[in-house]
Amino acid sequence: LGWLKKLGALLHKLAALFLSARMVVGPSKPPTASKGAASAEQVREHSRGQVVAGPAPPPTSGAGQVRRGVIGPVPRPPGGTAGIAFTEVHQSKAAASAGGKAKEKDPTAADTVAVTNCRRGELPPSGWSSKWNEATRQAALVGAIEAAQMHVVYALRPRSDVFQESVGSTALQQAELDKLLRLHVSGKTKVPKQRSQEVVSWLLDEGASLEAICADTEFGIRAAAAAVLAGLGEGAGAKAAALLGSEDWRCRGTAAEALGRLGKAAAAHGAELA
Numbered sequence: 001l002g003w004l005k006k007l008g009a010l011l012h013k014l015a016a017l018f019l020s021a022r023m024v025v026g027p028s029k030p031p032t033a034s035k036g037a038a039s040a041e042q043v044r045e046h047s048r049g050q051v052v053a054g055p056a057p058p059p060t061s062g063a064g065q066v067r068r069g070v071i072g073p074v075p076r077p078p079g080g081t082a083g084i085a086f087t088e089v090h091q092s093k094a095a096a097s098a099g100g101k102a103k104e105k106d107p108t109a110a111d112t113v114a115v116t117n118c119r120r121g122e123l124p125p126s127g128w129s130s131k132w133n134e135a136t137r138q139a140a141l142v143g144a145i146e147a148a149q150m151h152v153v154y155a156l157r158p159r160s161d162v163f164q165e166s167v168g169s170t171a172l173q174q175a176e177l178d179k180l181l182r183l184h185v186s187g188k189t190k191v192p193k194q195r196s197q198e199v200v201s202w203l204l205d206e207g208a209s210l211e212a213i214c215a216d217t218e219f220g221i222r223a224a225a226a227a228v229l230a231g232l233g234e235g236a237g238a239k240a241a242a243l244l245g246s247e248d249w250r251c252r253g254t255a256a257e258a259l260g261r262l263g264k265a266a267a268a269h270g271a272e273l274a
């Protein structure tokens with residue numbers, strides 16, 4: 001019986017220690033003056049670890065677990081400690097759609113997707129002549145010429161006048177032709193030399209000015225123009241001789257250099273050189 005009394009006393013002490021210990025999940029409940037009366041407590045919120053005074057916690061469900069009805073930070077009480085609280089901002093779908101309306105596409109602007117495809121060597125899609133505006137046609141043609149995609153160039157600008165009229169082909173201005181000719185003569189394009197030479201021949205047929213490229217202010221461009229002029233075939237000598245009558249001394253010098261490159265083939269134009 002003695003050992004039973006000792007065991008009972010030990011169990012009594014353990015029960016007293018267990019009841020005295022408070023193991024609560026979440027903020028502890030403050031003592032209340034009367035049943036149902038609201039009281040203030042210290043509530044930790046998202047404010048750089050600061051502890052600020054807040055209202056009483058909402059009703060709990062279960063063993064001390066706090067359930068909140070709204071997702072977000074604990075509301076800051078008036079007159080509380082200053083701090084930068086974490087705040088979630090939600091925008092309604094109506095406000096987002098009203099403030100983020102896409103700009104209407106300009107019907108006169110060029111279609112950048114079509115231009116990029118032509119520059120990469122893709123043929124224009126079926127019905128392009130009726131779907132593309134003038135700006136798209138011109139930009140696509142310029143892009144194909146710059147990239148030396150001649151199969152695309154011939155599709156956009158056929159050789160036949162009848163086909164040009166049927167597809168509504170656009171003609172480039174003189175300044176644009178001369179600019180493209182200078183680009184390919186300079187060798188600054190990242191295209192093979194053979195393809196670049198085909199572009200130069202096409203531009204000259206379209207009306208690009210040989211005189212303008214031979215009279216360029218940059219010496220390297222003039223030297224490249226002399227090589228191009230000398231490589232024009234049977235008519236190279238006659239074209240170079242014609243440029244000897246230019247009023248620009250740079251053009252005359254380039255034409256004379258081209259005749260010098262022709263060698264014996266330039267003998268027939270010796271009178272023009274004299």
